[in-house]
Amino acid sequence: MTNRIAEILNIEKPIIQGPMAWITNAEFVAAVSNAGGLGILGPNAGQTDVTRSPEKTAERMKIEIQKTKALTNKPFGTTLIVDGNLTYTWPILETVIEEKVPVVLVNGILDERIFKPLRENNIKIIFRPQTPTIEDAKAAEKFGVDIYVATGFDEGGSVPERIIGTFSIVPMIADAVNIPVMAAGGIGDVRAVRAAIALGAEGVFAGSVFIPTKENPAAENVKQMIVDATAEDLLLFRTAPAYYRSLPTKLANNLVEMDEQNVDPKEIAKVMGLSGALRFGMLEGNTVDGIISTGTGITAIKEIKTVKEVIDNLMQDFT
Secondary structure, rough: OOHHHHHHHHHOOEEEEEOOOOOOOOHHHHHHHHHHEEEEOOOOOOOOOOOOOOOHHHHHHHHHHHHHHOOOOOOOEEOOOOOOOOOOOHHHHHHHHOOOOOEEEEEEEHHHHEEEEEEEOOOOOEOOOOOOOHHHHHHHHEEEEEEEEEEOOOOEEEOOOOOOHHHHHHHHOOOOOOOEHHHHOOOOOHHHHHHHHHOOOOOEOOOHHHOOOOOOOOOOOHHHHHHHHHHHHOOEEHHHHOOEEEOHHHHHHHHHHHOOOOOOOHHHHHHHHHHHHHHHHHHHHOOOOEEEOHHHHHHHHOEEOOOOOHHHHHHHOOO
C-alpha cells in the first residue's frame, strides 16, 4: 500500500526507531535502516560517558553519523537536542547540515530559528512533543513539520503530562491535522501496529521493542529482564516534568517510595539523576543505581531477536 510516511522519509516501511538516550549507536541505527525502517541516533549515541560541552557533543555526534553512513546507504536520522537557549542546539544543527543527514527528530520545542535552516537544507522534520495536544499539533503543522509523533501515556521514559493512552491520543491528533501522524507508546507487536493504523496513524514510532535485539547496545541482563517481564511488573512514579516508568531496580523502588511519601517531584528528579540513572541501568545493566525504562507494550516481547526480525513482524502488512 502507499504510505505518506514511507514516501516522505524515502524508507520502505513506516516505522521509526526511537532515539533511546544511551542505547543507540551506529551499528544499531544502521541495522534499523537496512531493515527498511528509519534508525535514529540518540543524544548519546555510541557513548559511555557524560560530557557537558556542546562542542564535544556535536563532535561525538559527527563521528557517529559518519560511522552510520559507512554501514548503510539508506536514510537515517539524528536527534536534535533542543534546550531553552539553544546552546546545545546550534553545534548539532550545524553538524547535521554539514553531514547532510536526511532526517532530524526535534523533541518538544517549536522554534523558527531551528526549523528555517532545516527546511532550507531539505532536511525532513519529525516533531515529537513531550505531551501531544491538538493545539500543539496544529502549530507544528504551520511550522512546516513533515511528521508529527503522537505519544501516549503507554510509552517508556519520561511519559506525557496528561494521562491519555496511545489509542486515545492517536485519533484525536490525526483528526486535527493534515500532516501524517505516527503512534508512539505501547507498540509491542503487529496487533498494536494494526490498531494504530486503524485509528488514523500512518506509521509507528517504537522504542522498547528494539531494546532486546541482538544489535542494540543495551546490557544483556536488561534485554533478558524485558523478555521475562510483563506490563504488570512496571513501576510508575512522579518526577519532573511528569512521570517515569521503570522495571524494578533498587533505585526505582526508592523513587516509588519517595513518590508515595509525597516528596516534591523536582526532588525525586534530582535523586533520579536522569542521565546517570539511564546510563547505569540501560547501558551498564546496573540494577542498583540505575533504572530500566520501557513502555507498557513489553508483555508481547517474548525473545531476543534481530532488528530485522522485529521490523518484519511489526511491518508485515507493509510488504
